[in-house]
Amino acid sequence: SQTIHQWPATLVQPVGSPLSLECTVEGTSNPNLYWYRQAAGRGLQLLFYSVGIGQISSEVPQNLSASRPQDRQFILSSKKLLLSDSGFYLCAWSSGSGGPKETQYFGPGTRLLVL
C-alpha cells in the first residue's frame, strides 16, 4: 500500500531564515505530487505540483519554491521566510493516471510558525 510522509511535523522559524520541508511517497512510482498551504481556519491553496522529476508547476507567485530531485521526493523551500508563510503545509500524491477520478491522498502535514 502507498504511504506518504512529511517532516518535520512542526517547525518554528524566525523571519528571514531558510526553509526546507520534505515529502516522500512509498509504494508507488511516478506519482503526481502536490504542495498545499492551509492558513488557519481556511481551505487549501495549491502552491506547486509536479508530474515528474524536475517538473514543477507553480500556482501562486510567492517566495517559496519546490523541487523534485527524485521520483518520490518533493521538497518545499524558501530562502527567506516571511511572517505570512506561517500555516499548515500539506503534501499530496495522486497516481498520475489522469481523468477526473484521480484522487489525491494527503500526508500528515507540517505546521510552520514564522516569528
Add this chain to the structure above:
Amino acid sequence: AQKITQTQPGMFVQEKEAVTLDCTYDTSDPSYGLFWYKQPSSGEMIFLIYQGSYDQQNATEGRYSLNFQKARKSANLVISASQLGDSAMYFCAMREGLTGANNLFFGTGTRLTVIP
C-alpha cells in the same frame, strides 16, 4: 467566481442522527470529479468519497453518501448515524477535465460537531 462553495461554516448534529453538509460547484467542463475530505484536529486530510460527473448513481461509502444533483450543481455529503469521531472539518473539492495534473479546488470547509 468560486469553484466550490460551502455555505455552512459550522454544523451540529446529535450522535446517531444523520447530517447533510452542503456543497455547490461551478464549472463549464462536462467532465469533472467531486471529492469530500475529512480533516480532524490532527490536520491530516482524509479522503472520504468521490462522485464523477458522468456517474448515474449517487456515490456511497459506508456511512457516507453523496447527494449529487447535477442540474443544481450540488454535491452534498450525507453522514448517517453520526459518531463522536465524525467531529472534524469537512472539505468539498472538485477536479476538472481529463488531462495532466489537474488541480483540486477546495471549498472553505464546514466544521461538524457531534453532540453526545
